[in-house]
Amino acid sequence: MTRLLRVVKITRALRLGAALLRWWRGAAADDQPQKLPTNMGKKLAEMNTLQVALLNMITVTMVILLQYEPPYEVPEAFVSSFEPLVGWPSVELQPLVDNLFSFFDADRVTAGRTPVILTVGQHTWDRSVQLGGFTGRSTDRLTVFSANQQVSLVLNAQKHNHEVAYLNILLALFVVFELGVFIAVLNNTALTMLVKPLERIVDLLRTNAKRVLSALEVQQDWDHNEIKMIEAAVVKMVRIVQHVDSSGGQGLHLLQGYLDDVKTDNLTREWLSHIAADTDLPAEGPEAMSDRRTTGEVPTPHEMQHLRTLKAITSVRDREQAQVAASTAHPDAKTDAMAGPAALHSMRIRRLIHEVDGGILDSWDFDVFFFTPEQLVAHVCVMFMRLGLTATDVATFSKVTTLAATLGQEGSIAAFAAALEHVESQPGYANEHSLVNIEVLWNFVEAVSKVYQHVPYHNLFHCMDVTHATYRFLMLTRERMHMTRLEQLSVLLAAVSHDMDHPGLTNAFLINSRHELARTYNDSSVLENRHIASLYSLVVTNPDLDVFRDIDKQMWKDARKLVINCIIHTDMMHHFPMVSKVEVFFELHQAALRAGSSACEAGGMASAFAAPEDRLFLLAVLLHCADISNAVKPISISEKWADRVLEEFFAQGDREKAAGLPVSPMMDRKTTSRSMSQINFIEFIVAPLFAQVVKIFPELKVTVHTLWDNRRTWNERYLQEVAADTSKSAPEKEAERAEFSGA
Structure with a gap:
């Protein structure tokens, strides 16, 4: 009977569990009718849930079978039946007692519990001797009392306890077996659904994504933690992929993030869109055009006019040198007159160089x-001399000047010539690896300075400022990159020439106004192509200005490629793609860069800088950083450039108004805030680039510190502008103060 009751209850439990399982699976199917391959985690969780549910059902079933304890009410019933008989004589009770013992001894309802001692009132029937007594365990002795405590029955539960112990042992063995089977099934599920696919992924990564894996932290033991390796590789690939849109463009997600930011005002959005307006145009350099000029083809009329301008500049320079020679020559110094303007020019160069304070340059x-x-x-x-690109260094120039003062009258060309001849005759005087003659370099820089137009911002002073910033970047990073001398020469010459003949107008204005330059260069990086063409027109048509004349043909080609690439990338059209590419470069080479820091200290080079295309790109990044470096200079310098760039912008805005063209963002003198223009320039242009560049070149971290100091300064000045603005209401001013006070 007891076993039958157990089976009935187990059947009911199984039916209930099956119904719950069908309901759960139906609900899951409704929520997600189709399991996609990307739902690996959900599939695995579902399978594990089913397995755990099955495990629980089997466990509950076995517990019910092996530990079911039915209510044992028979002894209580018999004890209660004797309660009215208390006080009867033992003779009358004896038949009832015999029937009781006979009933229990038949083992029908005892369940392993045998009556041993019965007490009714003052009468006791003890069978302990007959049945062998009790064991020493208290749990084997069970006593049942009537309600009035006058009747008691002592049972021997030894057999029952033995049965329970056997069943418990059996249950424990079953659970161990069940868990073993469950673990095996679970492992097989994980192996099928997770491990094998991941192994295939790892093999694919190791085979086809070596650059991604090589970019992971080298100190990690990936062989023993492949899941983390996969996660790290996938995260890195996601970071890289997000930089490229469906059309192959790069960096537009950065711009889109700024445009979608609710804190970006409409004027700033318009300005950012204006900067990246030509991102769909090809970034072609002036290779074909420059090659045409250097192979003897006929220049265009516009080019002829420019060449005539350059020749006029060199003629003016020669006349100025002759005048200086005539005015400084001593009347009695016949040897000075015989020395000629060349010696005078050389002396002038050396004296001016001798006066340069190298400390301020650094x-x-x-x-x-x-x-x-x-x-x-x-x-x-x-700057060129300190980089070791010329035949002589600053110290040699100082020796010549000092020696000349001891050989003759101050300012005497003859004395200077004698001193120069003496110094140059000394062993080790000349740098046998020099790439440019100092006098040719001087002539070149002087000629270039005269090509720069008299505009508020893109003038000679901007050229020199960017050249200095480029020099600083080269000095700080050349050891880490192991820059070649040709690379340093090319980048610095690109800096000197990067805005030659700039008209103080943007590419967009030239294109929209159908300017001759836009027609000449097919609307593609118009100004940048113009600057490159001006550079090579100058050096090709004037041998005494050719700073490339001392290098061989292959070096000339390499230098030209580098110069073109660097100057083309100063076009703001390339800014956001450049920020994106720098970030991708760091993601791909993060581990190598960190390892390279130690290699750099030991005189080695990080593998991240080994690929020629990466070096070409990073050198262009350095020049572009120098071109927008106003914001990383001390505020006393930075604010001067802020005023000048706005002056140039406003001049273009005035021309746009006069021509009936839409006024470009940040170029309307009536609506543009000086401080806000700098805040936007820092936050959206300079900071994103420098924040990535310093990860590659930690030597430049000081620029970021200065940048944020300037950002706070401009923020304070903007708040002052807001307070002084009479066109805004008090609530509007308070809202702006609240927004910018925490910036």
Whole structure:
């Protein structure tokens, strides 16, 4: 009977469990009718849930079978039946007692519990001796009392306890077996649904994504933690993939993020869109055009006019040198007159270079507005010398000047020539690896400085400022990159020439106004192509200005490729793609860059800088950083450039109004805030790029610190502008103060 009751209850439990399982699976199917391959986790969780549910059902079933304890009410019933008989004589009770013992001894309802001692009132029937007594365990002795405590029955539960112990042992063995089977099934499920696919993924990654895996942290033990390796590789690939849109463009997600930001005002959105308006145009350099000029084909009329301008510049320079020679020559110094203007020119170069303060060149406090154009030319020449690109260094120039003072009258060309001849005759005087002659370099920089137009911003002073920033970047990063001398020469020459003949107008204006330059260069990086063409027209048509004349043909090609690439990438059209590419470069080479820091300290080079295309790109990044480096200079310098760039922008805005064209963003003098223009320039242009660049070149971290100092300064000034603005209401001012006070 007891076993039958157990089976009935188990059947009911199984039916209930099956119904719940059908309901759960139906609900899951309704929620997600089709399991996609990307739902690996959900599939695995579903399978594990089913297995755990099955495990629970089997366990519950076995517990019910092996530990079911039915209510044992028979002894209580018999004890209660004797309760009215208390006080009867033992003779009358004896037949009832015999029937009781006979009933229990038949083992029908005892369930392993045998009556041993019965007490009714004052009468006791004890069978302990007959049945062998009790064991020493208290759990084997069970006593049942009547309600009035006058009747008691002592049972021997030894047999029952043995049965329970056997069943418990059996249950424990079953659970161990069940768990073993469950673990095996679970492992097989995980192997089928997770491990094998992941192994295939790992094999694919190792085979086809070596650059991604090589970019992971080298100190991680990926062989023993492949899941984390896969996760890290996938995260890195996602970061890389998000930089490229469906059309193959790169960096537009950065711009879109700024445009979608609710905190970006409409004027800023318009300005950002204006900057990236030509991102769909090809970034072609002026290779074909420049090659045409250097192979003897007929220049266009516009090019002929430019060549005539350059020749006029060199003629003016020669006349100026002759005048200086005539005015400085001593009347009685016949040897000075015989020395001619060449010696005078050489002396002038050396004296101006001797006066250059190298300490100021190696700091960010270099302010181009403190110097004359001639002094700036000397400073630029010293930059080339300090990089070891010329035949002589600054110390040699100092020796010549000092020796000349001891050989004759101060200012005597003859004395200077004698001193120069003596110094140059010394062993080890010349740098046998020099790439450019100092006098040719001087002539070149001087000629280039005269090509720059007299516009508020893109003028000679901007050229010199960017050249200095480029020099600083080269000095700080060349050891880490193991830059070649040709790379340094090319980048610095690109800096000197990067805005030659700039008209103070944007590419967009030239294109929209159908300017001759836009027609000449097919609307593609118009100004940048113009700057490159101006550079090569100058050096090809004037041998005494050819700074590339001392390098061989292959080096000339390499230098030209580098110069073109660097100057083309100063076009703001390439800015956001460049930020994106720098971030991708860091993602791909993060581990190599960190390992390269130690290699750099030991005189080695990080593998991240080994690929030629990466070096070409990073050098262009450095020049572009220098081109927009106003914001990373001390505020006393930075604010001067802020005023000048706005002056140039406003001049273009005035021309646009006069021509009936829409006024470009940030170029309307009536609506543009000086401080806000700098805040936007820092936050959306400079900071995103420098934040990535310093990850690759930690030597440049000081620029980021200065950048944020300037950002706070401009923020304070903007709040002052808001307070002084009479066109805004008090609530509007308070809202702006609240927004910018925490910036």
